[in-house]
Amino acid sequence: MRITAQFDSVDSAEFAALAVRGLGEGIFDVSLTERRKKVHRDGDFAPMGFFTNLNTGTFQPLTPVSGLVSADSESSESVSAAVDIICRPSDAKRVVSALMNKGGHDIKAR
Numbered sequence: 001m002r003i004t005a006q007f008d009s010v011d012s013a014e015f016a017a018l019a020v021r022g023l024g025e026g027i028f029d030v031s032l033t034e035r036r037k038k039v040h041r042d043g044d045f046a047p048m049g050f051f052t053n054l055n056t057g058t059f060q061p062l063t064p065v066s067g068l069v070s071a072d073s074e075s076s077e078s079v080s081a082a083v084d085i086i087c088r089p090s091d092a093k094r095v096v097s098a099l100m101n102k103g104g105h106d107i108k109a110r
Helices: 010-021 089-101
Strands: 002-007 027-040 049-053 058-061 075-087 105-109
Touching (some): 002 010, 010 027, 010 089
Antiparallel strands (some): 002 075, 002 105, 027 075, 049 058
16 A cells, blocks of 8 residues: 655654654555745835824834845745655554654545
């Protein structure tokens, strides 16, 4: 039986793969695949002002904050991972339980 699970980080996927490998003889193969996705930001969000007192309705402009965002912050990478396991059908419940305990989601068994 083949079981696939998605993880939000590579670290959590590695911990899950290690936990599944430790389940015993019914686990035939465990593989991990990184999924990198470019994330593009249109710009930094900063409100132009804020209300100091809702009763009076006064509006105070914010002072611009500079130097907190790096120059190459326009795009970054989001890294997630998938773990594929081939196991005996009798061990599927234990495998799914281990994957869920380590943060796995979108778990599919075929």
